Amino acid sequence: MSNQTISTSQNDFILQVSGLSKLFGGLKAVNNFDLTLKSHSLTGLIGPNGAGKTTVFNMITGIYAPTAGEIIFQGQNIVGLEPHEINQMGIARTFQNIRLFPNLTVLDNVRIAYHPHAGYSMADAILHNRHFLEKEKALTEQAQEFLAVFGLEDRQGEIAKNLPYGEQRRLEIARALAAEPQLLLLDEPAAGMNPAETVELMDLIHFIRERFNLTILLIEHQMRVVMGICETITVMDFGEVIARGTPREIQSDPRVIEAYLGPGASALSEKFRRKKTQ
């Protein structure tokens, strides 16, 4: 804890990614990617399909080893660490295609994320001693409290795969937060959601950021979400960063429009705009 306060007081950046590259054979999935996240900021990462956004997430969380570059989290280089170590340092994530533990109960899904903080040894568990029972009870209550925050308390006994889609998403975010992260990576949290659910999700993201004092980086295709909640946006295309800025700047950036709609589209949109103003 003291370590964390020192490193954040030294600079306000919780995550600094520089020169990050990933080659899959000859394919440059990510090339020279840079990103800095201020503590407590909410940043969007957007780009057309195949731009390399999820690959960046996978490198930050240690699932892929980067070909080059460094990732500094709270003043420490985390390249080469195992995914579980990175998670324990304080980076949690959700997945594009929901990855819950499908056959386990809602409660167990959250309790698994508490495992690194369980506080008892395997011998305690086998002996079923008092220490185990106390810690296990505390852990369970903490998990239930967590479910209550996300409105899933009554669902604790439900098998995760039987939950409706929106609740599965919410559960995945709850599970990620149960690991007590400082940085949360959300990979397309609004994918497959209807407009009402999307609005709920945007509220939820705002809420968890305040409540858990989080820094959030999110990938999203729904522009309503990105433009609505992100403070800054980074746009990727073909593995490279093509634009950075506030939502307003990004919306009018010709390179972004070109990446999304093809060459010439920017001129076209300019024409439309002029027509509108006339």
Place this chain on the structure above:
Amino acid sequence: MKNIDKSTLYFIGGSVLIFLIVQILVSVGILSTFWYTILRIGAVMAIVSLGLNLIYGFNGQFSLGQWGFYALGAYSAGDVTYRWTQLQSSGGLTILLLGVIMAGIAILLIRRLVNKLRGLDALSAFGLYLIGVILLAYLAVVVGGALENPVNSILKALPPEVSKQIVFVVAVLLGGLFAAEISFLFGLPVLTLGSDYFGIATLGFTVIVKVLLDNSDTMLGFAEMKGARGMIGIPKMTTWFWVFFFLVLVVIVTRNILHSSYGRAIVSVREDEIAAKAMGIDVANFKTITFVIGSFFAGLAGGLYAHINGFLHPDTFNFIKSFDPMIIVVFGGLGSVTGTVAASFAWALVLEGFLRLVLPEGFETWRFVVYPLLLLIMMLLKPNGLFGNYEMPFLRQVLPPLRKKTQSNENATDEEVLA
């Protein structure tokens, strides 16, 4: 210990009852030696299968190596008691005991070192472990040999029946630990493989063990194991009490692990490895731990098996037989402890018992036709296994009450305390 819940009481009561019923039936002579043996074999199979269920059913690693570890436990425990009863020497005991302890210490120390030396690949780590274990095991042979005489005199000072029982129980436990340590070494490089490849590699392990046992007198130099002729002269010491005692112990240990955070971590690896990693679970570590615990159970069961008939033959440990625990686990229901125990007894009673008796003479071989057909029908009708996800109340995970309720309960207990 006032807060023992009902299910625990039922479980312990039921276990004692089953034990007593069988024990009385055997003592009175209603249950013939044939059925007595079959019941003991059923219990032994239950222990092996519980180990496999932990590895395959709960951790999701398709292992065919269970039978190899079973063989290791059987031969090592059998050899220790053989030396004590036939040769009046505790040399086997002291050497195996020291070897297991020293190898255990070596593993723990090197594990600490490997954790410090970050980024060591699995193969070099394996080499490091192997060197450490072999060095200390050699030391154990030297020191253990020297300890033989003092231990001999201590054990001989006790009444012969008592010392025999002590040697037997220690030998069975050592068989389990020996299998567990070998499984740790073997699992280190092999557990990095994906699931199907892991299955093939573990099948290879069972084949290796069988070949080594076939040539145990020549290649390994254990003359008393007599290679492919089979080892005789092991004391028949596995009583119903001992198998049942170890079975209940294994069930309780399995249950306590599964109902803890460690159990949830083990299951999360089966459910989704990448998600488990992203949730801070050390997947490789949990695969190893589960594999070692499962193999420990296999070794334990092997030790018990060796002392049922007093005869061990390498053919018993043929790789074909390594599918038996696999079938039991799938038949009983993957991830169901109750199902595994029930299926093990069903396997022993039906395959070895009834079918052998029901089928007319000369048709005993037909049971291997009936048995797969039964399996086939079963899989078509109940693909989740006999018990599916069912667990008996003692083994069931109880959902904690909702928070509001627990708070009111706490208040209630506080008031009780005050009153």
